Amino acid sequence: MEAKTSRHFTLPCTRCGRAAAEIALLPATETGESMWHGRDRLERTDFLGTVVKFGTYAQLLEFFEALCRGEYAAVRTDDADFVAFYCETCEQVYCDQCWRVGTPVFDEGFYDYTLGTCPQGHEQIVDD
DSSP, X not given: OOXXXXXXXXXXXXXXXSEEEEEEEEXXXXXXXXXXXXXXXXXXXXXXXXXXXXXXXXXXXXXXXXHHTXXXXXXXXXXXXXXXXXXXXXXEEOOTTTSEEOOOEEETTEEEEEEEEOTTSOEXXXXX
């Protein structure tokens, strides 16, 4: 069994080279600065804030390694919010500065989703 270790990587924006997303695989710890320190998790930062994905370390490691291999379309089917930086039409990674992010859409007063348009003009949900 592989030891639970933290792992990190940064995905550069295809268009401008800035960080599109910073991905961190973080195992549960007894103490820590994060309110989630006691749970295994993946954290994505840099694209429209922070998104946290919980699961077992083994499940999260598989997801993390698929991201490292660039299998964005495959992991997007599992968690579209986590890989919202990836345009599924042109198959490119863009930072939130290169996406044109629209205003949030509300349904009966509750947040529903936000659409974004990639630099190539493809529209998709970037936050749900």
